[in-house]
Amino acid sequence: MKEAKYWLKVFLATLGLFALTVLLLYLFLNKRNPSSPGVKEITVQVIVPGEDVQEFVITTEAYTLRQALEEKDMIKGQTSTYGFYITEVNGRKADESKQEWWCITKDGEEIFTGIDLINIQDKDKYELTLMEGY
Incomplete structure (x- = not known):
């Protein structure tokens, strides 16, 4: 027992x-991996060296940064096996012959995941910076 x-x-x-x-x-x-439903307000800066910084305040119900930026028609790109690759931000195309590419940072710190996987929260601040050289 x-x-x-x-x-x-x-x-x-x-x-x-x-x-x-x-x-x-x-x-x-x-x-x-938070899924934050509801309306969120995010700030996105577009930084191109030698040009003025453009800042956009976006109000959205999107879950990811890609969804929010595509809603405002701010980005264009192509989908590859590695995810979505940004080729253009706010009308400014990255020139592949100069090895230009768009770097995504949040509050100045580089993000190492694809734009499809960046879940947004209210009051987030992102920067899209045109970089040169791979």
């Missing part, structure tokens, strides 16, 4: 740890 109670306690403890692990994993993934 004591052995059955022991195994019941082990089983319940294991089940509790499993439930706690699933809960923590859910909270961690939800924090890293």
Whole structure:
């Protein structure tokens, strides 16, 4: 009888740890990949060296930065096996012969994921900077 109670306690403890692990994993993934429904206001700066910085305040219900920028017809590009590649921002095309490309930063820090995977939150600030050289 004591052995059955022991195994019941082990089983319940294991089940509790499993439930706690699933809960923590859910909270961690939800924090890293938030889906924030509703209206959000984001700020986007378009930075081209040698030109004035353009700043846009966008109000949107989009979930990703790509969706928000495409709603305002601010970006053009092409989809590749690596995701969406921005070729033009606000009418300014990147010149491949000069190895120009668009760099996405948030509050000055480079983002290392594709624009499709950048989930936006209210009051986020992004910069799209035309870079030269690969």
